[in-house]
Amino acid sequence: MIRGRTALRCVLPASALIAAGCASSMSALDCADADWRALGEADGRAGELISAFEDRAKSCESHKVQPDPIAYQLGRVDGLAELCTPDGGFAAGAAGLEYKGVCPKPAEPAFLAKFHTGHQLFELTQARDTAVADLEKATKALDRHYYNLRVARNRVENPNLSPGDRELARQDVDYHQREISRIEYDLPTLNADIESARMALDAFQESLAEKSDKTGPN
Numbered sequence: 001m002i003r004g005r006t007a008l009r010c011v012l013p014a015s016a017l018i019a020a021g022c023a024s025s026m027s028a029l030d031c032a033d034a035d036w037r038a039l040g041e042a043d044g045r046a047g048e049l050i051s052a053f054e055d056r057a058k059s060c061e062s063h064k065v066q067p068d069p070i071a072y073q074l075g076r077v078d079g080l081a082e083l084c085t086p087d088g089g090f091a092a093g094a095a096g097l098e099y100k101g102v103c104p105k106p107a108e109p110a111f112l113a114k115f116h117t118g119h120q121l122f123e124l125t126q127a128r129d130t131a132v133a134d135l136e137k138a139t140k141a142l143d144r145h146y147y148n149l150r151v152a153r154n155r156v157e158n159p160n161l162s163p164g165d166r167e168l169a170r171q172d173v174d175y176h177q178r179e180i181s182r183i184e185y186d187l188p189t190l191n192a193d194i195e196s197a198r199m200a201l202d203a204f205q206e207s208l209a210e211k212s213d214k215t216g217p218n
Helices: 016-022 028-032 036-045 051-062 069-083 086-094 105-156 163-215
Strands: none
Touching: 028 051, 036 051, 036 069, 051 069, 069 086, 086 105, 105 163
8 A cells, every 4th residue: 555655765677867866775886976966856756755875975984075955955956856747656556655744745646646647557467468478377287287297208208107106207297297287288278368367557558648648749
């Protein structure tokens, strides 16, 4: 569940606009080459709290490099200004981020309205991707069991196999046959899950396009 005052943390690889703020630990080389205003802007666009600067500063101080809090704060203000818009809210939600409450009060309602819409798109996309991944996983498992079944059957037919090893091979045959039957039984459901998830995503995207056509650009 999304809450208006929870963390705006990175849940998955996001767009370059937002993902830059996901890592606040810095190497010695990062610190030596740091553009603190650019870092602040990136963290602002990512909706990071000021604690992101503290983490960066701690890393750099451990490398004997002094941070620039003024430049960072100037950049962070610019980044937040870019984030805390309806478009920024939609991008953050669609990237799978959670909100920390970093936007100014006057800008927050419009930001959150689009953020929730973007997050709906994220969840529907994730559902589609998960359904596709589940089918791919099942298909790979099915191929693997068919291969292992052939291997086990060849072992059963090996005249040089001991009685004990032959019995183990027969057990392998039974096991792989059961797994093949189980997976093949599940395939129609997995395909139906993909179709359902795709339809839901397509319908939502169409509704967004219709709203955009009616309202025009923000």
